[in-house]
Amino acid sequence: MKVMCGVLGWFAAAIFISRAVEPPAPLPPVPSARQLEWHRLEVYGFVHFTINTFTDKEWGYGDEHPSQFAPTDFDADDIVTALRDGGLKGLILTCKHHDGFCLWPSRYTEHSVRHSPWRNGQGDVVREICEACRRHGLKFGVYLSPWDRNHPEYGRPAYVTYFRQQLRELLTQYGPIFEVWFDGANGGEGYYGGARERRTIDRRTYYGWDETWQLVRDLQPDAVIFSDAGPDVRWVGNERGIAGDPCWATLNREDFCPGEADRRRLQHGDRPGRHWVPAECDVSIRPGWFYHSAEDTRVRPATNLVELYFQSVGRGASLLLNVPPDRRGRIHPTDRAVLREFRQLLDEIFATNLAATAQCTASNVRGNCAEFGTARLADGDRATYWAADDIVRAAEVELRWSTPVEWGVLDLREPIQLGQRCDRWVVEVEQSGEWRTVAQGQSIGSRHLWRAPKPVRCSAVRIRIASDVVCPALSEVGVYPWPKYLRTGPP
Ligand code: FUL
Secondary structure (H helix, E strand, O other), rough: OOOOEOOHHHHHHHHOOOOEEEEOOOOEEEEEEEHHHHOOOOOEEOOOOOOHHHHHOOOOOOOOOOOOHOOOOOOHHHHHHHHHHOOEEEEEEEEOOOOOOOOOOOOOOOHHHHHHHHHHHOOOOHHHHHHHHHHHOOOEEEEEEEOOOOOOOOOOHHHHHHHOOOOOOOHHHHHOOOEEEEEOOOOOEEEEHHHHHHOOOOOOOOOOHHHHHHHHHHHHOEEEEEEEEOOOOOOOOOOOOOOOOOOOOOEOHHEEEOOOOOOHHHHHHHOOOOOEEEEEEEEEOOOOOOHHHHHOOOOOOHHHHHHHHHOOOHOOOEEEEEOOOOOOOOHHHHHHHHHHHHHHHHHHOOOHHHHHHHHEEEOOOOHOOHHHHHHOOOOOOOOEEEOOOOOEEEEEEEEEEEEEEEEEEEEEOOOOOOOOOEEEEEEEEEEEOEEEEEEOOOOOOOOEEEEEEEEEEEEEEEEEEOOOOOEEEEEEEEEEEOOOHHHHOOO
């Protein structure tokens, strides 16, 4: 894209002093198109549901009988609308967990819904959930456990063939898939067709990950692939829903494989890093991943989910929030109410962007061109951005109000299509004519949210942003009032 700019505007520029201002060259690595789409989701749901729901377990041994899968009132719309009302943009279903039971009637095993009393063996949970997702505007993703404690061939080559056949079924029979989730928990004790023994595998070689991932590329080219090692989205290194700070989107992913990764590096990413592999924070709304009635009183409050949002989405990662259906096959009323409140709290926090009413200037604007000017910063469009000239490494953006404002949340975004450029940022506020530093950090990437410990009153905010190797750029700046829910005490 070439943009014509000139001091006398378009007309004069065309006649007198035409000048082409190129956008900044991207700083590699940059996200793929499928990753850019994924970044937009920010919060989506995990649905753990299988025989464990009925045996009150977290990990089934693999010797369960399909007849134990017996939801009394399964309703995919109930599950999907609970997530939708929480503002979740997608849903990843445990189509097969470690116990090997398949929620769809796979052609390659008897260990599936086909032999359960539910819908007289005619049911298909995967189909019902994916169709409900389409009805309610959520994207649909699949979790297929590589570890299978039921399958007799687990640990031998024949199982890998089976695993890929199942993956093929899921990727060809259920429409577009936005994410394929490969769990790092692999190998160990299991039923294994009656052998009841311990089986270990070589995590690097057994699953032939390159070939398995290629299958996903071939069958669902728009899907992102998740594992400890990416290749598209990485585990954040904990199951608490919290990213590191900084949390770079970049990683040297060849150092890792599913089930073998340095948790500290997963939390923070690598800077510099050769690949774009942003983090995903998986966490459950309850202590367990599966539903247990004993945990009905231990559902996280909505304010806690907001905390997690700030520590995941607010650090450039995504939040994958697990909401397990109960034995009816519906979402428990408590979880449903919490999800709705979570959405309301977020809507409240981000209702009014004070940056939109500020006068916004910058120490440098690329080529003095409006295309890269500060008006791009509060236009709500992630694709447009303010950028500095190529020789610049540190720049400032200033927001000034005619009368002092009180705020509590700062929201920064980089135009990640140009890579992650910022190495350091500082936020200062002007109070009674004096500048004071209130916050500083390193990574921004797709988003960085900073929340003030108490309301900040000021007439101007200055964001100083520096890059070690390229000119800085920002796509969005948000300044929001101090969140009301914090007034009632810390969550
Ligand atoms: C883990 C699994 O072992 C848990 O059961 C759960 O599925 C979680 C999301 O991933 O590795």
